[in-house]
Amino acid sequence: MLLVALLAAVIWGIGAAMGVPRAARVNMLGLLFVIVLALQIVLPDGHPVREATGGSPALWLILAAGVVLVLLYRAILNRLRGQAAEIEATRESVEPAISDGPFSDAELERYARHITLPDIGGGGQLALKNAKVLVIGAGGLGAPALLYLAAAGVGRIGIVDGDTVALSNLQRQVIHTDARQDMPKVFSAQAAIEALNPHVDTRPYNRALTADIAEELFAEYDLILDGTDSYETRALVNRAAVAVGRPVLAGAISAWEGQITLYDPASGAPCMACVFPRAPEPGLAATCAETGVIGALPGVVGSMMALEAVKHITGAGRGLSGRMLIYDGLHAEMRSFAMKRRPDCPVCGSI
Numbered sequence: 001m002l003l004v005a006l007l008a009a010v011i012w013g014i015g016a017a018m019g020v021p022r023a024a025r026v027n028m029l030g031l032l033f034v035i036v037l038a039l040q041i042v043l044p045d046g047h048p049v050r051e052a053t054g055g056s057p058a059l060w061l062i063l064a065a066g067v068v069l070v071l072l073y074r075a076i077l078n079r080l081r082g083q084a085a086e087i088e089a090t091r092e093s094v095e096p097a098i099s100d101g102p103f104s105d106a107e108l109e110r111y112a113r114h115i116t117l118p119d120i121g122g123g124g125q126l127a128l129k130n131a132k133v134l135v136i137g138a139g140g141l142g143a144p145a146l147l148y149l150a151a152a153g154v155g156r157i158g159i160v161d162g163d164t165v166a167l168s169n170l171q172r173q174v175i176h177t178d179a180r181q182d183m184p185k186v187f188s189a190q191a192a193i194e195a196l197n198p199h200v201d202t203r204p205y206n207r208a209l210t211a212d213i214a215e216e217l218f219a220e221y222d223l224i225l226d227g228t229d230s231y232e233t234r235a236l237v238n239r240a241a242v243a244v245g246r247p248v249l250a251g252a253i254s255a256w257e258g259q260i261t262l263y264d265p266a267s268g269a270p271c272m273a274c275v276f277p278r279a280p281e282p283g284l285a286a287t288c289a290e291t292g293v294i295g296a297l298p299g300v301v302g303s304m305m306a307l308e309a310v311k312h313i314t315g316a317g318r319g320l321s322g323r324m325l326i327y328d329g330l331h332a333e334m335r336s337f338a339m340k341r342r343p344d345c346p347v348c349g350s351i
Contacts, residue, residue: 022167022181033064103129107199111153124314125153129199131313134158134221136209136237138185140298141227141251141305143175148306149225150193154313156201157193158221161185162208172295209233214240223312225305226250231279238263238272242348247312247321248272251305255291256330258301261339262308262320265348269322270339273347297329 103111103125114120114128131154135142138161149157163185165176173185180188186204193202205217209228218224218240226237226248234250241248247264250272265271304325311317325336343349 119316120314127314128153129155132156132221133223133309135225136160137227138189140172141302143173144299144302145225145306146189146193147175148303149309150197150200152310158203159186159189160205160209172298211236215243218246219244223309224248225309234272239347242271249305249308251301253293253297253301256294258297258327259324260301260304261324264321265341265351267321270341271348274342274345275339294329301327
């Protein structure tokens with residue numbers, strides 16, 4: 001068994017050095033186990049290879065049973081923790097009210113640089129405190145957006161994501177940490193937000209966004225930030241937001257480029273279906289996993305999303321309603337262009 005343990009250690013170490021994801025390394029160890037067990041069953045007693053790898057299949061079967069029990073216990077425990085946290089976050093009976101009262105001394109000091117800005121001031125900071133922002137996706141774009149929204153003092157931040165933290169996320173999803181691998185992203189993000197600003201009411205929704213909850217959930221928030229990378233999910237966000245009259249700040253990234261806009265047909269701007277009426281052809285809208293993405297790019301675009309959200313909430317400056325901003329990180333260029341609503345849009349044309 002010592003030989004097999006050494007092989008397993010070599011496989012794990014080389015995989016880690018090469019940056020192979022944890023899940024892939026686990027699969028490789030599983031394959032090694034299957035090969036060793038097959039050798040124990042096929043080879044006759046006394047065979048040198050069988051003796052070198054344990055001498056009996058019973059030992060490996062007992063070991064496998066122990067590993068399965070540990071993994072099962074861990075999965076049940078994580079599921080119970082997730083359910084308990086989600087129930088606690090959504091219980092209306094303990095739902096903290098967003099106060100419009102005076103700022104505490106700690107809040108005044110925390111937000112002093114905002115309050116001294118003429119375009120924000122005390123009124124703008126109070127608007128941020130009373131605002132409710134829902135962020136779809138706690139990944140590349142959601143990570144910086146969530147951190148800066150929390151730092152800015154947005155009173156309530158909802159996070160929708162059904163994924164867990166993986167090692168390959170950490171190259172760009174700066175809200176998560178190495179120690180929080182395998183944790184649901186919404187709870188990892190919640191931990192980071194609460195560590196950054198305890199005055200924020202964070203609402204984690206550990207699940208994928210679906211049509212049966214979207215409209216009711218969106219109606220509880222003032223602004224939706226969409227940081228997803230699926231056309232189907234973006235279309236769902238658009239339909240639900242239009243149905244309940246909520247604006248959507250949408251960001252997207254790929255390789256070296258990013259884009260951001262504010263869809264708000266209730267205020268005369270187009271919705272997503274006005275600009276992108278059909279899903280892209282296969283192969284024309286690859287995900288970050290397929291094309292790759294430079295690590296700092298979501299930081300740039302996600303921070304822009306947070307900035308535009310602060311402007312939208314406080315009424316500062318000129319926002320991106322009816323305009324799309326394109327950022328080219330490879331050539332350090334930025335441009336924008338105007339967009340118009342389509343009267344025949346099947347989603348917002350009747351508004």
